[in-house]
Amino acid sequence: MPLASFSASSRCITARLSSGALAVALVVVSATLGYAPAADARGGGGPKAESQAPKHAAHGAVKSKHAERQERVAVPSGPLPATVMAALARAHVPLSSMSVVVQRIGAPVPLVAINATQPMLPASTMKLVTTYAGLSLLGPDYRWKTTAYADGEVDTQGVLHGNLYIQGTGDPKLVPEELIDLVDQIRRNGITGIDGALVLDKRYFDPSTRDLPAFDNDDSAPYNVGPDPLLYAFKSLSFTLTPNPDGQVSIDVLPQLAQLQIDNELRVTRGACAGSLPAASPSVAQTTGGFVQASFIGDYPLRCGSRTINVAALDHSTFFAGGFLALWKQTGGTFNGATREGATPSGARLVGTHRSPVLADIVRDINKFSNNVMARNLFLTIGAATAKPPATTAKSAQAIQSFLRRSALPMPGLALDNGSGLSRDETISALSLADLLQAANSSPVAQVFTESLPIAGVDGTMRNRLTNAGALGNAHIKTGTLRDVRAIAGYVGSENGETYVVVSFINDPRAEAARAAHDALLEWVYEGARKVGVAE
Template sequence: MTVKNYSFGMLFLFLLIFMIGSGATDRNNEAANTIEERNTMTKQIESFIKSEPKLNGAITGISVRSASNGEKLYEHMGDVRLRPASNMKLLTAAAALAVLGENHTFSTEILTTGSIKSGTLTGDLFLKGKGDPTLLPSDFDNFAKKIKESGVNVIKGDIVADDTWYDEVRLSPDLIWSDEHWYYGAQISALTASPDTDFDAGTVIVEVGPRSKGKKPDVTVSPKTNYIEVKNTAITSEPSAEEDLTLKRVHGENTLTIEGTIPAGSAVIKEWMTVWEPTGYAMDLFQQSLKEEGISWTGKVKMNAAPSEAEVLYSHESMPLSEVLVPFMKLSNNTIAEVLVKEMGKVVHGEGSWEKGLEVVETELTKMGMNTGSLMIRDGSGISHATLIPPNEISKLLYAVQSQSWYDSYLHSLPIAGKADRMTGGTLRSRMEDKNIQAKTGTIYGVSTLSGMVETESGEKLIFSIMLNNLLDEEDGPEIEDKIVELIQSQ
């Protein structure tokens, strides 16, 4: 009996040792395979960088991390400060969610300083903006209807715009002059308007359509506004000619010039052009809406702060920040980025400025583990050529945000590669179809960037940041980035 028990015990011990040994071998094999995969990825990416002629003379920064534990798996010049372009929006969005919260809204108020009696408001009417970048022409129509419903037909006083929620600085510090008239260089005001649901606040949509040869093309501006003057010297050319049309806004004015030629029978040219001083633009739309409701006023149209004793007649709330993030990140909306910076400054420091807002951004990024001492942040959108961030810091942020309560809203806002819908695929809608990638793009002169998350062929989730600087043509960037992502994903 003793011998049998001893034999059984020895057998059990041998089996246990064998199982442990097998498990250790499996783990060793798995670790060896992982190391081999990492070495393969490193070799493939390094080989590609060396062999790609479009990267000759350029700076290539890459950082790859595990999404599960943040371990850095690969880097190429990962600690070198590079221009992020719109990858800066990854930082702005994270800070805004942390400071303002997913449910934060922007309000617009209608205030009065007088009394309403027998259809007449004796006193001034104020339109006070608090930064809402999503106000549409239909919202101004609704404001007028609410005023009408409150019993006002005549205003014996002034119509006053109050944009004092933010400071008077309209353009971010490093915006170059040639970007001022395009939608991505719009001026920032606490009272502004967007022409459509892309929410490019402070812009109008200009459409130029050909007529018969020799005639001036048709030009339409929407929304209709008296704030814009159009000088059209363009000519419709013969159908076989090439399009050679130039649209500009005169600096310091709201005069749009249209010059050159457009071929007969060609498609309509459509551009989003900025206005000079968006507060006045919003007020022009508001005046139109008041007139359409049959509301008149005896005073002037002014710009001033509403007095503290003014009473709120109506308050409008925007969609929550979690929804604003979708057009912001998917479409890479620069105006929303800069509004968020000023809003953070206003909420935290009581000053809606770039200086105070960026202080808040850096404070929040430090809390999330970024080494802000290695960054140069000049704006919220990344249009600045002075903003500098290392790829390792971007990948570090993308790892850290996963633990935040608002992460789902953050991730939802990122473009999904290959998804045709603009509010799903965003700036990645025509790239890397069926690759299971969510990432933020970025482009300015000589710069192309892409940072986000990818699922590898083995099912592992990885975080990556690819930053290409000093390119001779930034349009070469996406193809190069897509190839690097493909190499990362193949592991």
């Protein structure tokens, strides 16, 4: 069905495109609130991962070994330290709402195992399952392809008298500075104008994976953006508002969309800057002729300074088409047709192939910034790459479960929904996730996997935590937050030279107030877990 009819030469908002910062900025806007990613800062320190390959046991032996371990962790372990118990008490969270596993790397049983086999909501720590499976099954050097095909003749002026087809395979980081590569390749193949349709081939993912209800009914929240074979710039617009002394408010937007218009009715005032500043939140709607209008109206206090607002807008196909045609126009290309979805004809000729950054870099963005839509695209890619496309969530879940069984990691409490943790239907036990972290640490992808995790007090979602503690720079920890859920999982290098796996979930209506309990747990492990516990 037609998606839009607009010309790349039609009036559109002019915006600054900072290629150096855009990719990081758009990764950041893909999640907010409890799922918020953070600015990336390269950091070091923390535990060192081993690199030897894991030893795989026969399936029957795995089940026996797992059953034996379940029995061993059922024996009461040492109590949690007083600092953790005090933090739980202050938050009014009972110990029954918390599950914990602390285990030295290579040790046969945990040092601490409390409610360890209970399936829990893991929030974004579920991304560890998806990213470890992705690295292991696809390889750290895996790249997605976005390809362009043409099915008509090109005249002497470079005009394609036919359709241009863009075929996607789910590249999680197809931002403007990546997509411009495909635009340049098309032009190098002699095409400077399109006298036909722009056709989007999105068959790599099954239609059942698209247009799903938002997690919390907030369709405009970037963290709620769903997966898509032609995911572009995380389907989010980033508006930067800057008040000027002359009474005007300038508005810049990233990325540019060919059909985007901005209605700016903001007025600079001299009052105090207080509250949520409703004037900074635009209303985004499609208008006649296929255009999209972002409307800003109201008073904007000069004292508020510059602010950036991130909005998930439009459907994936309209967003991609607008982004592609904006770049096409910037390079001098012309287009006066319509855009639609459809299959690439078998006889169409290849005119461009863009390859994504390697999976190792993608996984770093997913885990450092807790990027939901990137994780969901990776999750579906696993299903498509290990079976036949189109990808479905069932294929992906089956592929990951099969990989875990082959890796001596049976997980009876594991339930996979979308692979990102942004779900009330995804569960895993602390013991199962600790087992995965142990296996990952002795796998061929150990270094890439460990380095993808946020570092305490340094970067990612841990950059503002434990900044004045001994664990600063010594803990690689994936965090997770949903309403009623707090989670941590990763590795802590202790001051005595040992490295520990730490996993803890809090599922409780007061979980938000219990973050201090997790910080206290990490600091205790850093100090060597020496005051309480059981002998290993």
